[in-house]
Amino acid sequence: MATQEQALELVDRLTSELINRxxxxxxxxxxxxxxxxLKFASTEFAKFHGDRYRxxxxxxxxxxxxxxxERMTxxxxxxSGEESADTDLWEVWQVNGLDADSQMGFLGSINSARSFLLVWGNPDDPDMPVVTFEDASQCIVAYEPGSRRNRRAALKTWQDGNAEFAxxxxxxxxxxxxxxxxxxxKTPQMADVDEAMSLWLPPGERRRRRSWEPRELNDEPNPQPNPMGVVPMVELPNKPMLVEEPISDVSGVTAMQDAINLLWAQLFTASDYASFPQRVILGAERPVIPKLNSAGEIVGTQQVDLDKFQVDRVAWITGKDARIAEWQAANLSMYTEVMEIAVGHLAAQTRTPQHYLIGKMANLxxxxxxxxxxxxxxxxxxxxxxxxxxxxxxxxxxxLAKGQDAKAxxxxSGRVLWADAESRSHAQMxxxxxxxxDIGFPFQWLALRYGLTSxxxxxxxxxxxxEMEMDPMGAVTQMMAQRPPAGGEEEEPADEDQDEVAVA
Structure with missing residues (x-):
């Protein structure tokens, strides 16, 4: 059993690793x-347009x-050794709302490279343990040296009100x-910096500053015994590696996402400034109009408001050398073409079907x-x-939380049952x-394959x-009608040959 000093030291070290993640x-x-x-933009572009596309x-x-x-159900x-799914486990799964929470757990694993499953006994109902999926920003598991499965400690931290708990x-x-x-x-980032720098202090000074104190509860001791005999938190890694940390599916997408965002920003800017033909007047002075006094007499001239030309779309140009030149509109399709290539690369790298990303469906x-x-x-x-x-x-x-050691x-060596990952029509299925x-698979297995829960x-x-009790003969007839011929498709010619031999 660990001492309080050892437990506090372990909390500090696990918290430090959690901050790094x-x-x-x-x-x-x-x-x-x-x-x-907005990233990958030039300094000038970011200066003038960065805030616009923030x-x-x-x-x-x-x-x-x-x-x-959406396909992880x-x-x-x-x-191991059982012919059907365990109904008691499935009841625990449903009572704890894990048919919905598991989706959040899987999503957290994909985004954060890992998520966690925590199991603990329920003092109010010993037959119904409390099972929760936990976020990677709040939990961490420590393994035995050289092992990826043997857990020796786990930590969960969270904040509530003006206090932090572990x-x-x-x-x-x-x-x-x-x-x-x-x-x-302080921002969460600066709070993490303070937490990390506190680890540079001697253990005694660090503990005094951080002031972790045992959390005393009226109805339970601290520490309390763990009747399960194992660390009750399990890690669900995404893309685990032999030596390195698990890999998030999001980490490999962010760079291409930044490139696509920049292309959109440049397209919007070009659309705003250069998507229409631009006309310029050459060889002429800026148009002026007479300036009149209150008596209607010309007392000078004033330049024409050019904004008025944009509204009236009429300009009177004088001068023998005056002419109009035109700048062609920017070709915006080049941006969309590059973006389609970028999305195609993203689809290939992540093995995401292109019709999920592009949104176009042909007659496939x-x-x-x-x-x-x-x-x-x-x-x-x-x-x-x-x-x-x-x-x-x-x-x-x-x-183990229910005290069922034999089942544990x-x-x-048991297995988890999943719904089919392929998307098929009902006719195909x-x-x-x-x-x-027809080749002999039992009905119960087929029902599980269809996607029904246990x-x-x-x-x-x-x-x-x-149905069989209500209509036993009808059930037998139906079963016989569904049973395939013993000889398959060649059964009928074989019967004819046998009949001919018998007649002869």
Whole structure:
């Protein structure tokens, strides 16, 4: 068991690493929300037009991040050795609202390179643990040296009112700390700088300044024991690497997003100044008109207001050398053509179908549409694999929180059930399922393949049993009609040959 001094030291170190991560996390979240500053512009252009396009962005980052999330739907969990999905786990999943919150967790992982799943027992209902998805800006997991899976500590921090809170999860105990928030007028970036520089101080002085104090609660001790025996927080990485940190899908898109925003800014500027033919008068003085006094007498001349020409579209030009020249309008299509190329590069790099980005749909056959989405489907399936490991461990933590050690052991080698990542029409899906049934796949497996959750499959199976009880002969007839011939398509000629031999 760790001492309070050791726990505080660990909180300081984990908080320091969390601060280092927040810079990229905040930047990616800003890009996802369309808060994108104008970059790659020349000094002169940025000086005169930077403020004009301050609030504009042609936000492709959001499309790239959202496209895989809409195909990441968990439908159940199945323990090793079981023939069907676990209904108890699915009940915990739904009661905690994770069918919706999981979408936010997957999106957070795509944007911030990781998200987290936290499992803890519920004192009010021991059979219903509390399960939440956590943001990468608030949580961090420490692993054993040389391991990417064996967790030895986890930290969650958050702010509420004028205080900051931290919960440190260890294998055997849980520590809770709090500290007041100082200098509320500082920006989050400057607050992070202060936090980072405080780590340069000696541990004793640092602790005195930061004043983390144990958070005492009336109904629980601090520290409190961890009955699960493992760190109850799991990391869901996006594009994990063997040595380096996981990679966000957004990080590789920001540069091209900046280039597209600049092209739009230049196009708008050209459209404002040079999209119409510009005419200029050469060889003539600026037109003047007589200036009259109150008696109507000419007392001088005054220059014509040129703005009046723009309204009246009439000008009287005198002088033997006067002539009119014209400057051609700027070719704005060159900007749009470059932007289309940039969007195509972005689609190729992120494996996002171009019809998601460009918004144009031709008369494509279903096969061609599926081929166009192959890259996205493979990208989603990769994320199923990466997130599935963390979700499977989360399912094991749920079993441990409920005291079901045998189920927890079986879930270590279990699997997460996902809805099909391919987008198919109902006709295509029905045809594929019929062919799978014809070669012997069971109905329950087909129902899961169709995309039903484990609870819905159980309901369908119960309804089928009720139909058989109400009309057993009709059910048998239907089953016989659906059963494929034993010899396949060649069965009928074989029967004719047998009949001929019998007659002979």
């Amino acid at each position: 927040r810079t990229e996390i905040d930047r990616n979240n800003d890009y996802y929300q369309g808060k994108q500053k 609030d504009f962005s042609d936000n492709w980052v959001q499309v790239v991040a959202d496209s895989p999330v 968990v439908t159940g969990f199945q323990a 919960t440190l999860y260890l294998r055997t105990e849980v520590w809770k700390f709090a500290r007041p928030l100082s200098q509320q007028t 056959a279903e096969g061609a549409l599926l081929a166009a989405e192959t890259g996205l489907v493979k990208r989603v399936q990769e994320k199923h694999l990466w997130s599935g490991q963390g979700l499977r461990e989360g399912a094991r933590l749920i079993a 052991k079986a879930l270590r 029905a045809d594929a399922l019929l062919k799978l049934r 609870t819905e499959v159980a309901d369908v199976m119960a309804l089928k049993e009720k």
